Amino acid sequence: MREEYLKWYSPAIGRETEMLVFGHGGYPVIVFPTSMGRYYQNKDFKLIESVQWFVDTGRVKIYCPDSIDTDSWYNKAIHPAHRAYNHTHYDRMILEEVVSRAQNETGYHKVAVAGCSFGAYHATNFGFRHPEMVGYIFNMGGAFDIKMQLDGYYDDTCYYNNPPDFVLGLQNPAIYEMGVVFGVGEHDFCLQANIQMSEILNRKGLNNWLDIRKGGNHDWPVWREMFPDYLAQIQS
Template sequence: MQRDYIKEYSHRLGRDMEILHFGHAGRTLLVFPTSMGRFFQWEDFGLVEGLGDLIESGAVQLVCVDSVDGESWYARDRPPADRVRRHLQYEAYIVDEVLPRLGGPPLACGASFGALHAVLLAARHPTRVGGFIALSGAYDTARWLDGYHDDNAYFTNLFAFLPGLTDAAYLGPLRAMDPKVIATGEQDPNVDDSRKLAALLRDKGVDVGLEIWPGWAHDWPYWKDMMRRYLAG
């Protein structure tokens, strides 16, 4: 399997960022790590290996990006306004510096906090994303902002801005995405987030698939099985 390591300076973030790219052809999966996770998580926890035949055959390729969650949502030592601003800088890094090198709209994927990144990117930049697979996500970003509110906080909270979204320029591409998957475990502590997000999207005519797996399902072996199922059938 082709494996390429990339380390480049990000002008949007003002620091070096690292990427692992697996594969040589096929649909591009843009992979976000879990909470404060790193670009090598999916390799370390076996998800790359689990999709190995699809990667080797040229059906898919994985672009695994790094996170700055420890500088944004999880930076409790920073004022909430700074946390969300840092996230927006990270989003700009993805949109302006990563996506242009991919050759077309990717399938945004992630588990746990990575699921939030995947769906938030899809909802905020629907013409730049071709679909999403979100596993065991927690989607209410208000819980990381200690009650703080401003426009940035509003427009980075799916539960805040989706109910009022009426712009066809956003909803049309969202509805056209394929696949649109939200999956979690029935005992996952954030299972209600997944149900609520799916309901909000369906209310907007986005035919998202919601699948509740038996058990807890908030762990790497489950996510490995989920990715295999949703990509290979």
């Protein structure tokens, strides 16, 4: 499997960042790490290996950016408003520096976004904030309500980065063109969060697949089983 390591200065976050890229062509898929995870996490836990066939055959090209969770949602040393503000810079980095690269390298206008656990929050939040750029959202064991990281604080920036709240009010017609999957094990502690988000999309009239895996828990073996099934949904 072709692998490329990238490091560059990000104007959006004001420092260097890193990313791994897998494959030589195909539909671009951006895969976020879990809570405070690094750009190599999805490789280390063999999530990328689980979809090697899709990569080697040129069906997809996978981009694994770094996170800044320790500077944003998980930084308890700063005010929650500052955590949310920092996340907006990360959102801009993904849009302007990762998505744009993926578009240029693959020739596709839209990307897929994916992630496990808190990475699924990033995928869903980014996808619904930028539906004109996102064709698919693949969640695995996700948690989506950012209020748990805000210590009771809430403002407009928090609202527009909290999918359970802002999705119902979206008017962008591009949201109806996305393929959305909520994959979760039946014993995953995030089960109800996925059921809730699926119900929110149903109320909005948005098609989605709530994939509850029998016997599954909140762990990488379940996500490695899910990911190939979800990439198979891509119609390019």
